[in-house]
Amino acid sequence: MIDIVSLLSAVEKCKNAIIVGHSHPDGDCVGSAVALACLIEGLGGKADIIFPEKTPRRLEFLLKNRKELEALPENLDGYDMICVDVASPTQMASLKDALVENVKLRIDHHDVGVPYAKQEFVAPKAAATGYIMFELFKYALGEGKIKEIPMEAANAMFGAISSDTGCFKYANVTPATHVTAARLIEIGVNAAEINRLLFDTKDEAVLKAEGIAANRLETFADGKISGIAIELWEYENGLTISDFETAIDIARSIRGAKCAVCVKASPTVGVFRASLRANCDIDVSKVAAHFGGGGHVRAAGCSIECGSAKEALDMIVKEIEKVI
Numbered sequence: 629m630i631d632i633v634s635l636l637s638a639v640e641k642c643k644n645a646i647i648v649g650h651s652h653p654d655g656d657c658v659g660s661a662v663a664l665a666c667l668i669e670g671l672g673g674k675a676d677i678i679f680p681e682k683t684p685r686r687l688e689f690l691l692k693n694r695k696e697l698e699a700l701p702e703n704l705d706g707y708d709m710i711c712v713d714v715a716s717p718t719q720m721a722s723l724k725d726a727l728v729e730n731v732k733l734r735i736d737h738h739d740v741g742v743p744y745a746k747q748e749f750v751a752p753k754a755a756a757t758g759y760i761m762f763e764l765f766k767y768a769l770g771e772g773k774i775k776e777i778p779m780e781a782a783n784a785m786f787g788a789i790s791s792d793t794g795c796f797k798y799a800n801v802t803p804a805t806h807v808t809a810a811r812l813i814e815i816g817v818n819a820a821e822i823n824r825l826l827f828d829t830k831d832e833a834v835l836k837a838e839g840i841a842a843n844r845l846e847t848f849a850d851g852k853i854s855g856i857a858i859e860l861w862e863y864e865n866g867l868t869i870s871d872f873e874t875a876i877d878i879a880r881s882i883r884g885a886k887c888a889v890c891v892k893a894s895p896t897v898g899v900f901r902a903s904l905r906a907n908c909d910i911d912v913s914k915v916a917a918h919f920g921g922g923g924h925v926r927a928a929g930c931s932i933e934c935g936s937a938k939e940a941l942d943m944i945v946k947e948i949e950k951v952i
């Protein structure tokens with residue numbers, strides 16, 4: 629675990645913070661950003677939140693009444709820039725140029741990445757950045773620096789942890805993950821409702837996207853690798869890249885698959901986003917790193933510039949075949 633004492637003292641110095649999450653924000657990134665904003669406010673500071681793209685609708689409940697910034701201020705002097713759950717500058721996407729030299733703190737749990745912040749706090753064993761946030765709250769509470777853990781923060785942290793553990797079912801779950809979840813439920817978090825909103829509620833568009841994804845499913849290496857390629861033209865019927873967020877789970881669920889890949893065309897022509905998952909001991913973060921991405925041993929991602937999603941999928945499959 630990271631040095632929570634140093635991390636809290638670094639956070640305490642951020643009186644006018646802008647909290648930044650990664651591109652294509654997920655539940656951990658949004659939940660952690662909200663929790664950190666609550667903590668900074670509890671410590672007497674101010675905090676705004678921004679993501680390279682707007683929070684997807686299915687995660688808006690984590691933001692609740694908070695408004696995300698539409699754009700970064702022209703001049704970042706006087707602001708304390710904090711990145712949460714952001715492993716590499718590439719994940720800052722549209723915010724990268726303005727941000728990369730100006731990040732004061734990175735709070736993260738990705739073990740593969742490219743350091744960028746003046747101070748880096750990375751806990752690779754933490755199942756979620758939201759878990760680190762709870763450690764921070766606990767310590768701040770113990771030191772009497774805050775009076776309570778606000779419900780807004782508790783809900784956000786539970787959502788963050790549940791999101792990054794796939795509802796507590798991934799290999800990153802440890803006894804400590806469950807203990808933290810238990811504490812949050814003790815505080816009053818409605819775990820069933822948050823999990824229902826995260827995992828059992830889908831937009832019609834997402835269900836349609838899942839149907840397309842299932843139809844695009846291919847297998848390689850005698851079924852040990854499964855892959856889905858979503859080309860730009862799949863968005864012509866009104867679906868967007870974020871509607872395909874769960875497509876990787878379809879690839880991952882086919883019997884016999886040890887590794888799953890889902891490549892989606894991004895709105896930028898010629899840029900393809902890949903998600904990688906491992907059902908075994910293969911380190912997919914190394915495969916992602918080969919393409920300039922990062923992530924975890926069993927869940928990673930990267931962006932590839934090439935001609936089609938299928939081409940990107942074939943490139944990644946080739947790399948996985950070398951290690952499978």
Ligand SMILES: [Mn+2]
Pocket residue numbers: 656657713737756757792
């Ligand atoms: Mn995360």
